[in-house]
Amino acid sequence: MNTMRLRSLLAALLAACTFSSCLKEELPVPKQPRGEATTMTTCMGTGYQDQLWVDLASASIVSTNAYTAWDLAFESAPDGWHVYLNGAKKMMALNKGAVDINQPHDTVGMGQYGRIDAPSGVPDSTAFGDWRGTNDVYILDLGQNHLGQSMGRRKIRFMEVTADHYRFEVARLDGSQLTSVTVPKDPTRIHTCYKVGAEVATIEPPRGAWDFVVTKYTHQFYDPYMPYLVTGVLTAPGVRVAVVPDAQLDLVTLADTASHPFSTERDAIGYDWKYYSFETSSYVVDRSKVYIIQDADGDFFKLHFVDFYEQGRAGCPKFEVVPL
Numbered sequence: 001m002n003t004m005r006l007r008s009l010l011a012a013l014l015a016a017c018t019f020s021s022c023l024k025e026e027l028p029v030p031k032q033p034r035g036e037a038t039t040m041t042t043c044m045g046t047g048y049q050d051q052l053w054v055d056l057a058s059a060s061i062v063s064t065n066a067y068t069a070w071d072l073a074f075e076s077a078p079d080g081w082h083v084y085l086n087g088a089k090k091m092m093a094l095n096k097g098a099v100d101i102n103q104p105h106d107t108v109g110m111g112q113y114g115r116i117d118a119p120s121g122v123p124d125s126t127a128f129g130d131w132r133g134t135n136d137v138y139i140l141d142l143g144q145n146h147l148g149q150s151m152g153r154r155k156i157r158f159m160e161v162t163a164d165h166y167r168f169e170v171a172r173l174d175g176s177q178l179t180s181v182t183v184p185k186d187p188t189r190i191h192t193c194y195k196v197g198a199e200v201a202t203i204e205p206p207r208g209a210w211d212f213v214v215t216k217y218t219h220q221f222y223d224p225y226m227p228y229l230v231t232g233v234l235t236a237p238g239v240r241v242a243v244v245p246d247a248q249l250d251l252v253t254l255a256d257t258a259s260h261p262f263s264t265e266r267d268a269i270g271y272d273w274k275y276y277s278f279e280t281s282s283y284v285v286d287r288s289k290v291y292i293i294q295d296a297d298g299d300f301f302k303l304h305f306v307d308f309y310e311q312g313r314a315g316c317p318k319f320e321v322v323p324l
Contacts, residue, residue: 036322037249039306042214043316047146048231051088051215053205056293056301056321063205067216068145070201073191074183078163081132082123084191085116087218089143089151090229092116093127098135101157102175107139114141116218116227121237121266131158139173142196154196170196190237211239211295212269214317219271231315232271235293241268242292249304252290254324262294273305283308292324300324 038059042052053063067088075082085091092114096105118125128138135157142151153173160167164185171178183200186192193203204210212235219230235241240262244252269291274283290304303321310316 037320038322039318039320041307041310041316041318043310043313044214044216044231045315048216048315049146051203051213053210053213055205055209056211056295056303057297057299057323059321062210063203065203068151069195070193070203071140071142071196072194073203074166074185074194076185076187076189076192078185078187080185081130081161082126083128083131083158083166085127086143087117087119088216088229089145090116090218090227091127091143092141092227093156094139094141095129096137096139096155099137100175101137101155101169101171102178104174105137105139105155106173107141107153110139110141114139116220119217119219119234119267119270121234128158132161140196156196208296211236211293217267217271219267230271231317232267232273233269233317234266235268236296237266238264238296240264240294243268244290244292246288247290248288249290249302249320249322252292252302254292254300257292260292262292274308283314 040054040059042054042061044050044052049066049068050064051067052061055062067086071086071089071091073084073086074080085093092110094107094110094114099105115127117127137155137157140154140156142153144150155171155173156168158166158168166183166185167180169178169180183192183194188206189204190207191204193201195201212233214233216229216231217234218227220227242257242260242262244256244260247256273289274285277284285305285308287304287306290302293301293303295301301321301323303319305317305319307318308314308316310318
């Protein structure tokens with residue numbers, strides 16, 4: 001009898017161990033600590049002329065380009081149709097309606113009615129709006145270079161968007177040099193970039209390879225009402241950011257997002273982690289503003305800025321980032 005009970009007990013234990021092993025394979029393994037703080041410096045060059053594309057997981061700058069290398073960014077997804085301006089150049093667009101693009105047009109009203117893209121990146125707040133099926137012609141202000149010099153104006157009319165390309169027309173303001181352009185969508189990138197009068201420009205790193213870009217961009221101020229170039233950080237679509245003010249980086253945890261929820265707006269980090277001191281004639285960084293960032297892979301990081309200068313040179317945002 002005792003032998004039978006012992007055999008039964010051993011069988012039960014064996015079954016329990018086998019079942020437990022299966023559970024261990026199926027349950028997620030708790031993440032181990034992901035590392036210490038990394039300090040990154042992202043210098044933008046003379047006149048803040050460069051855009052630097054940053055990947056937090058590798059704590060690296062994955063790509064750099066002059067911000068004047070492109071004008072328009074086209075959604076690359078098969079069902080994408082939004083067209084964005086290069087806000088780093090302070091570009092604007094003025095809708096002239098369904099007019100004849102071959103005829104001369106002036107820029108009257110550009111200052112009052114010209115539009116920029118919302119810095120939030122919200123798709124329904126673009127300068128071009130929903131252009132599909134309208135046949136509208138837009139006066140396109142190509143903005144300015146890093147020396148503040150105008151890069152000219154053109155007219156543009158979008159003709160078609162399909163699963164794999166865009167087609168549009170570009171002309172000078174007097175209607176001359178009318179050109180039909182086809183831009184193939186690049187499925188490896190979120191946006192396909194194009195420079196007016198040139199060709200498709202490979203600007204954005206591949207989809208999922210970057211989390212934010214350090215760049216100039218156009219912000220809309222309301223008191224007074226004016227578009228103005230600022231320097232800051234714009235996140236990739238799909239990246240989420242929570243802002244924790246008046247905090248210490250080492251004390252911030254994911255639990256802080258309960259009272260400081262995530263945002264997907266691309267200027268959630270933006271430019272106001274620094275301010276200009278007229279007393280010192282220099283920028284001062286707010287180190288107590290901490291950002292919790294979730295990248296497209298679902299990984300979390302916390303970040304704060306520590307400087308805007310490198311050896312006395314402005315335009316070098318420096319930040320500490322810690323994987324969570």
